[in-house]
Amino acid sequence: MADVTGGYRNPVLPGFHPDPSVCRVGEDYYLVCSSFEYVPGVPIFHSRDLVAWRQIGNVLDRPGQLELPADTDASCGIFAPTIRHHDGRFWVVTTNVSIGRHLIVTATDPAGPWSDPVHLDLPHVDPSLAWDDNGDCWLTTSGVDAYRIDPATGTVLEGPLPMWSGTGGQYPEAPHLYRVGDWWYLLVSEGGTHTGHAVSIARARSPRGPFEPGPGNPFLTHRSTDRPVQATGHADLVQAVDGGWWMILLGIRAKGQWPPYHVLGRETFLVPVRWVDGWPVVDPVEELTAVPAGSGPVEVPTAPWVRRDDFDEPRLAPEWISPRGRPDTAWSLTDRPGWLTLHAAGSSLDRAGATLVGRRQQHHDCRAGVLVDAGTGRAGLTVRIDEAHHYDIEVSGDTVRVVGRVGPFRQVFAEHRVAAGPVVLTVATRTHDLLPPTVTSAAQASAPGAPFGVRPAGCDVVSFEVAADGASVVLAELDGRYLSTEVAAGFTGRVIGMYVTEGSAAFDWFEYRAEPSPDA
Numbered sequence: 360m361a362d363v364t365g366g367y368r369n370p371v372l373p374g375f376h377p378d379p380s381v382c383r384v385g386e387d388y389y390l391v392c393s394s395f396e397y398v399p400g401v402p403i404f405h406s407r408d409l410v411a412w413r414q415i416g417n418v419l420d421r422p423g424q425l426e427l428p429a430d431t432d433a434s435c436g437i438f439a440p441t442i443r444h445h446d447g448r449f450w451v452v453t454t455n456v457s458i459g460r461h462l463i464v465t466a467t468d469p470a471g472p473w474s475d476p477v478h479l480d481l482p483h484v485d486p487s488l489a490w491d492d493n494g495d496c497w498l499t500t501s502g503v504d505a506y507r508i509d510p511a512t513g514t515v516l517e518g519p520l521p522m523w524s525g526t527g528g529q530y531p532e533a534p535h536l537y538r539v540g541d542w543w544y545l546l547v548s549e550g551g552t553h554t555g556h557a558v559s560i561a562r563a564r565s566p567r568g569p570f571e572p573g574p575g576n577p578f579l580t581h582r583s584t585d586r587p588v589q590a591t592g593h594a595d596l597v598q599a600v601d602g603g604w605w606m607i608l609l610g611i612r613a614k615g616q617w618p619p620y621h622v623l624g625r626e627t628f629l630v631p632v633r634w635v636d637g638w639p640v641v642d643p644v645e646e647l648t649a650v651p652a653g654s655g656p657v658e659v660p661t662a663p664w665v666r667r668d669d670f671d672e673p674r675l676a677p678e679w680i681s682p683r684g685r686p687d688t689a690w691s692l693t694d695r696p697g698w699l700t701l702h703a704a705g706s707s708l709d710r711a712g713a714t715l716v717g718r719r720q721q722h723h724d725c726r727a728g729v730l731v732d733a734g735t736g737r738a739g740l741t742v743r744i745d746e747a748h749h750y751d752i753e754v755s756g757d758t759v760r761v762v763g764r765v766g767p768f769r770q771v772f773a774e775h776r777v778a779a780g781p782v783v784l785t786v787a788t789r790t791h792d793l794l795p796p797t798v799t800s801a802a803q804a805s806a807p808g809a810p811f812g813v814r815p816a817g818c819d820v821v822s823f824e825v826a827a828d829g830a831s832v833v834l835a836e837l838d839g840r841y842l843s844t845e846v847a848a849g850f851t852g853r854v855i856g857m858y859v860t861e862g863s864a865a866f867d868w869f870e871y872r873a874e875p876s877p878d879a
């Protein structure tokens with residue numbers, strides 16, 4: 360890691376953390392982002408410097424708050440929350456697109472508990488809240504429309520009032536209203552969430568408008584550039600303790616030869632904001648951002664980035680997520696103390712309903728391993744985007760198998776015999792931008808059931824290892840492009856997860872480690 364005193368490294372929240380929203384209370388910053396079909400919903404993070412974020416909980420962490428129908432599609436569910444602090448309480452508003460409703464929850468402690476939701480049956484997505492000097496609460500949505508509401512009951516008192524819809528780009532969305540001096544600023548994203556993404560601004564003397572567009576719109580976009588960070592948009596502004604302003608936003612980091620692929624989903628970035636003639640101005644978003652010494656975030660000392668869970672705590676840590684639901688009958692930390700026991704609820708990762716507990720892949724180069732005792736069951740470790748895009752290493756009986764599912768295709772890539780008992784299963788990813796276009800590892804070439812070479816120059820190689828009987832073997836190396844957003848589509852990114860698809864299995868530990876790489 361370079362010495363960047365007075366600077367910081369982006370993304371500040373790597374891995375699939377899109378649609379970020381931020382607020383400050385005193386010296387503390389809180390950030391939320393989208394969770395889609397995963398539960399618990401809406402991860403919430405705390406920071407003192409806008410750079411180092413620690414997850415303190417999930418806003419929607421119990422079934423009564425979050426209804427996700429069993430047939431919720433991948434990338435549906437919870438979209439684009441906004442967090443604000445008003446009148447001594449935190450407020451989060453978001454949309455559950457799977458039931459077509461916005462919802463508002465509140466808390467006095469952002470770590471929770473959060474209230475039961477108040478629902479609003481209004482169109483569009485990306486709701487945001489702002490309070491004016493009269494105490495009126497304004498809900499804004501994509502479109503861009505405003506409603507005056509009673510946030511305690513969800514009653515609409517007035518609206519929709521059309522506001523300002525950007526400069527003509529598609530999908531005007533992610534609106535946020537801010538009072539700055541005598542003006543109300545309306546921040547809007549447009550151009551769609553992919554490479555056309557852009558951020559524009561307008562202002563008015565009242566939330567009702569009329570809005571006057573800024574002179575430099577869009578004031579942030581990376582469209583039609585070859586910058587390493589792309590798709591910059593869906594932004595939120597925050598004023599720091601020292602009076603300076605910052606903007607958080609989503610972006611993607613694509614890898615590989617043309618066309619590039621992104622595998623970590625949309626991530627959260629940070630840029631300093633300066634005001635010029637009453638309008639916010641930002642520089643392009645860099646992975647390494649220098650800021651004048653003393654004027655803002657400083658680089659946090661980097662220890663090796665490791666997250667290990669020995670499952671010794673009475674509760675699951677907040678970063679563990681599961682697609683569509685995690686019924687109490689499907690998992691336990693007490694069946695076998697010190698182990699996470701999973702019970703099969705479905706027989707295949709190819710369909711919704713399988714028992715899976717995972718975390719976001721946050722680095723292009725990483726290793727994740729588990730010690731699993733599958734007993735008489737079938738259990739493993741998967742790298743997934745959704746039910747139709749995942750690579751798995753699993754054990755059942757004396758056989759460890761590597762399986763891939765991509766679109767309509769399913770393939771067993773390797774099978775390997777082990778003695779009965781717990782095994783260590785590992786997945787590792789490494790970027791391959793600099794290697795020649797075709798690489799076939801000796802292990803992969805000799806692996807039974809692995810008939811094809813891999814072509815890893817696209818973005819990364821995902822490799823699968825088993826350690827048992829005192830030996831560690833790489834069973835397969837698979838092309839990571841098939842687990843990218845460009846192939847799978849959707850709004851999420853990769854998740855690495857423990858699963859069981861037959862009987863029960865216990866996991867003693869899970870360790871995730873960022874491996875050294877240019878962007879670690």
Ligand code: 6LW
Binds near residue numbers: 532533
């Ligand atoms: C979200 C929209 C967007 O509602 O993607 O990037 C959608 N912007 O604002 C889902 O994340």
